[in-house]
Amino acid sequence: MRALISVSDKTGIVEFAKELVSLGVEIISTGGTFNALQNAGVEVIGISDVTGFPECLDGRVKTLHPAIHAGLLNIRDNEEHQKQMQELGLSNIDLVVVNLYPFKQTILKEGVKLEEAIENIDIGGPTMLRSAAKNNHDVTVVVDPTDYAVVLEELRANNKVSVDTNFYLATKVFEHTANYDTMIANYLREQRGDYSLPNTFTMTFEKVQDMRYGENPHQGAAFYKEVGKTKGTLADAVQLNGKELSYNNINDANGALELLREFSEPAVVAVKHANPCGVGVGNNVLEAYQKAYTADSVSIFGGIIVTNQIIDKATAEEMCKIFFEIVIAPGYEEEALEVFKLKKNLRVLKLENITYSDPHALTMKKVDGGLIVQQKDLELLIEEELKVVTERTPSEKEMEDLHFAWKLVKHVKSNGIALAKDGMSVGMGGGQTNRIWATTQAIDHGMEFLGEEGVKGSVLASDAFFPFDDCVKAAAAAGITAIIQPGGSIRDEDSIKACNEAGIAMVFTGMRHFKH
Structure with missing residues (x-):
C-alpha cells in the first residue's frame, strides 16, 4: 500500500x-x-x-x-x-x-x-x-x-x-x-471591481457553531460565517458573558445592528422578534438608552439592546434593572462589564467596527427551488430630491425628527409606519397588510407608553406611499404635525389636501424602503 x-x-x-x-x-x-x-x-x-x-x-x-x-x-x-x-x-x-x-x-x-x-x-x-x-x-x-x-x-x-x-x-x-x-x-x-450579479451565483460559508435548534425546537440549525466578510458583523463579535447565541438571537441582533448603523450620534436600539421596539439618540449612551426604554418599556423586556457607544457603569446598572437577552457594544468599561456579569445568562458581546457597513453587501433569501439576491439597501434618502408638497414647510425641528423617523421606518417590516419626536421613537407599526392598520398600530403604541401628549407633536414616516388619505386623517387626529413618505401614488393629491386642511407639513422623498 x-x-x-x-x-x-x-x-x-x-x-x-x-x-x-x-x-x-x-x-x-x-x-x-x-x-x-x-x-x-x-x-x-x-x-x-x-x-x-x-x-x-x-x-x-x-x-x-x-x-x-x-x-x-x-x-x-x-x-x-x-x-x-x-x-x-x-x-x-x-x-x-x-x-x-x-x-x-x-x-x-x-x-x-x-x-x-x-x-x-x-x-x-x-x-x-x-x-x-x-x-x-x-x-x-x-x-x-x-x-x-x-x-x-x-x-x-x-x-x-x-x-x-x-x-x-x-x-x-x-x-x-x-x-x-x-x-x-x-x-x-x-x-476586478466586479460587483454585478453573475449568471451563476456561488458563495462559500464556514460553520461557526451548531445550535440547539432553529426558530423552533423541532428545527435543526447552524451559524455560518462568510469568508472575508465578517468586519462589523456578529461573526466577528467576541462574547464576554452568557449562554451561546441562538438562531433567533442572531437573526434579531442582525436586524438591530442594521438599524444602529443609520446613526452617527450616540444611539441605542432595542429589538424584539426582529422588530425595533425602542430607539433613542442622545448626548451620551445613558440618555440614549433611557429614551429607547421609555419608548416601549414592555417590548424591550427579553429583547436585544445594541449601541454604538462604549457602555459605562451607570448605563449598565440602568440596563440591568430589566431582563434582556443580549447587549452588544463596541466596548465596555471594566466596571460596566462586572455589572453585566452578575447576570450569568446575559449574552454580552463586544463588536469592534460596529458601525461598519460593507458597501457591496448583498441580501439573500432562500426560496423553494432557488435564491433571490439583491444589493443591500444602504441608501437612506437623497437630500436634494426631498420635496415639500404641502402649503406648510416643516420647521427645522420637525425636519430633524423626520430624518430620524425615516431611519426608523427603513427597518420596520412593511407595511411600516414610524413615529418619532425629540430623538426618540414614539411608536412603530409594522408587518401589516394595509397602511392604515400600521398607522393606527404606531399611534396606539405611542399612546400606550407616552400618552396623548407624547404622541402630540411627533412626526410620521411611511416606508411607501399612501394609497388613501386615511393615514393622514388618523395622524391629524393624534396631533402629528409632519409626515415623510416616498410619494408616487395616483392619489397623492388626496393626502396632500388632507395635510393642508390639518396644517400638517408633508415631505416626499422619492425613495421607498420596503422591507419584507
Missing part, C-alpha cells in the same frame, strides 16, 4: 505518517511535507523518484504527472486498466493525504498583494484530491486532519478503509475543493 502526503496544514501529520509506516504503508511526499517527515525520521520517497521528473518552475509543477494520476485513477478490478498499468510500469497510490495552499489565510492578511494571492492558488493539490475522490471505491483520500484517526482505526482493524468511509471522505473532498475554488473566484471578481 502506498500513500501520497502533501499538506499545508501539518497538524498531526508526522504522527499519522509514522503510524502508516508501522502498518507497512510506503510514503511518497513533496516539498515542505517531505522535509518535515524526513526530519522527523519518517522513511519517505520523494515525488521525483516516482515521476522520474524533477520539480520545476519554483515548485509549480511536481505532481501533475501520469505516474501520479494513473496511480490514483486506475480502477483496480478493471483488467484493461491493470494491463496498461503493467505495460507502463506504473504503481497504485492507495491513500492521498492533501490539504491545499493557504489561499484563505493569504487573502485575509492585511495589505496582501494580488501577486501573492495568485501564488497561493493550488493547482496540483485539487487535481490529486479530485482524482482520488473520483476513484473513491479504490482510493482513500483525506483532506481534514480530524479524519486521520478513523483511517488509522480501520487500517488497524481490517488492513483497509471501508467503502462507506471512502465515500464519506470523497464527499468532504468535493466540498473542500468547491469552497476553495469559490473563494478564489470571488476574490478575483472583487479584484
Whole structure:
C-alpha cells in the first residue's frame, strides 16, 4: 500500500505518517511535507523518484504527472486498466493525504498583494484530491486532519478503509475543493471591481457553531460565517458573558445592528422578534438608552439592546434593572462589564467596527427551488430630491425628527409606519397588510407608553406611499404635525389636501424602503 502526503496544514501529520509506516504503508511526499517527515525520521520517497521528473518552475509543477494520476485513477478490478498499468510500469497510490495552499489565510492578511494571492492558488493539490475522490471505491483520500484517526482505526482493524468511509471522505473532498475554488473566484471578481450579479451565483460559508435548534425546537440549525466578510458583523463579535447565541438571537441582533448603523450620534436600539421596539439618540449612551426604554418599556423586556457607544457603569446598572437577552457594544468599561456579569445568562458581546457597513453587501433569501439576491439597501434618502408638497414647510425641528423617523421606518417590516419626536421613537407599526392598520398600530403604541401628549407633536414616516388619505386623517387626529413618505401614488393629491386642511407639513422623498 502506498500513500501520497502533501499538506499545508501539518497538524498531526508526522504522527499519522509514522503510524502508516508501522502498518507497512510506503510514503511518497513533496516539498515542505517531505522535509518535515524526513526530519522527523519518517522513511519517505520523494515525488521525483516516482515521476522520474524533477520539480520545476519554483515548485509549480511536481505532481501533475501520469505516474501520479494513473496511480490514483486506475480502477483496480478493471483488467484493461491493470494491463496498461503493467505495460507502463506504473504503481497504485492507495491513500492521498492533501490539504491545499493557504489561499484563505493569504487573502485575509492585511495589505496582501494580488501577486501573492495568485501564488497561493493550488493547482496540483485539487487535481490529486479530485482524482482520488473520483476513484473513491479504490482510493482513500483525506483532506481534514480530524479524519486521520478513523483511517488509522480501520487500517488497524481490517488492513483497509471501508467503502462507506471512502465515500464519506470523497464527499468532504468535493466540498473542500468547491469552497476553495469559490473563494478564489470571488476574490478575483472583487479584484476586478466586479460587483454585478453573475449568471451563476456561488458563495462559500464556514460553520461557526451548531445550535440547539432553529426558530423552533423541532428545527435543526447552524451559524455560518462568510469568508472575508465578517468586519462589523456578529461573526466577528467576541462574547464576554452568557449562554451561546441562538438562531433567533442572531437573526434579531442582525436586524438591530442594521438599524444602529443609520446613526452617527450616540444611539441605542432595542429589538424584539426582529422588530425595533425602542430607539433613542442622545448626548451620551445613558440618555440614549433611557429614551429607547421609555419608548416601549414592555417590548424591550427579553429583547436585544445594541449601541454604538462604549457602555459605562451607570448605563449598565440602568440596563440591568430589566431582563434582556443580549447587549452588544463596541466596548465596555471594566466596571460596566462586572455589572453585566452578575447576570450569568446575559449574552454580552463586544463588536469592534460596529458601525461598519460593507458597501457591496448583498441580501439573500432562500426560496423553494432557488435564491433571490439583491444589493443591500444602504441608501437612506437623497437630500436634494426631498420635496415639500404641502402649503406648510416643516420647521427645522420637525425636519430633524423626520430624518430620524425615516431611519426608523427603513427597518420596520412593511407595511411600516414610524413615529418619532425629540430623538426618540414614539411608536412603530409594522408587518401589516394595509397602511392604515400600521398607522393606527404606531399611534396606539405611542399612546400606550407616552400618552396623548407624547404622541402630540411627533412626526410620521411611511416606508411607501399612501394609497388613501386615511393615514393622514388618523395622524391629524393624534396631533402629528409632519409626515415623510416616498410619494408616487395616483392619489397623492388626496393626502396632500388632507395635510393642508390639518396644517400638517408633508415631505416626499422619492425613495421607498420596503422591507419584507
